[in-house]
Amino acid sequence: MSGAAGTEPLEERELSTEQVFGGRLLNVWRDRVRLPDGGEGTREYIRHPGAVVVVAALPDGRLLFERQFRYPLRRAFVELPAGKIDPGEDILACAQRELREETGYEAASWQHVGVMHPCIGYSDERIEIFFARGLRHVGHAWDEGEFLEILTLSVEEAEAAIHHGEITDGKSISALYRCLPLLRSAGR
Known part of the structure; x- marks a missing residue:
């Protein structure tokens, strides 16, 4: 205020x-x-240049996640597709690029859900949250040195994984929470 x-x-x-x-x-x-x-x-x-995170829903309602090793914590994490915004890049274009590169999917429908600030005590980073539907697999295009596994979880499985400490990535938890109303209305 x-x-x-x-x-x-x-x-x-x-x-x-x-x-x-x-x-x-x-x-x-x-x-x-x-x-x-x-x-x-x-x-x-x-x-920080900023980033995007994508909650991507398959036609059956399952969500795309990736499992990726994160060096600072020396372990693999389950997280939503995400990536850094390139200089001058439009945030929607970045979300579309990251979803395609990391998961091999393109989406017919995109909605900007909002923004989150993951580290307000020591960073100006912002993460733009997108919801993607109408997915079609076209093949991934990983960056050099990028290694990850793609997995799918239902909304209920993702929520349970958060509550059981299996998903601890802040951007994934925040993005999923912000998209829950959209996910629940899409399931009706």
Whole structure:
């Protein structure tokens, strides 16, 4: 909630900024900021180009998932198809590309469901959520060095996997939750 006349009483204003690391995917910044009480503070954060996640429903209502090894945690995770937005890329085009490349499916119907911010304490990353239906298998086109397994789960199986700790990926949990009303209305 903002304060009077559109001001944000909790806003922190940038005084200076410096990039402390620049990588292929992540860029780390350190800013000096003016705090709401007039004092100064330091904020370190990651700038990220943004990503998409796709809840893709097959004609029988099952959802496409992938199992992929994630190096930072040194294990494989079950997650929804997702990927980084390329510079200047339209978010729908990115979602269509990622679904095709990773799962081998194209969709006849696309709906933008919303956005989520997975790491608000240390990153500006946003993930655009899409719901795709009318799937047709055309063959995957994995990136070099990309290895994954494709699996399908019913909505109920996916919910149970979340509650049993088998799906712990935040973007997948959030996207599935945001799409549940659409999935349930499509099943009627």
